[in-house]
Amino acid sequence: MLVIVVENVPPRVRGRLAIWLLEVRAGVYVGDVSRRVREMIWEQVEKGIEDGNAVMVWTTNTENGFDFMTLGANRRIPKEMDGIKLVSFLPESGIVAEITDEGN
Secondary structure: OEEEEEEOOOHHHHHHHHHHOEEEEOOEEEEOOOHHHHHHHHHHHHHHOOOOEEEEEEEOOOOOOEEEEEEEOOOEEEEEEOOEEEEEEOOHHHOOOOEEOOOO
């Protein structure tokens, strides 16, 4: 299972996601694709994100049963603690221009 949530991205990125995944709510895309296709989709998001932000979550063999990556400015920052990926929140004034997490 793959879920991608995008905010404030250009329409071309949303259209590209809609080719591969089902848009169940505005900016929320769901599907079941291979790792190779997932990586290709994320590359498309990276190329077209501009000032927006995105998070991608997929099932995998980890303690949580899933993994995730983020891209763009957002208050939520992935942090790994004791082998488990958690989310840390920045203060509202502390949003960084670009935050990325290069997961597997």
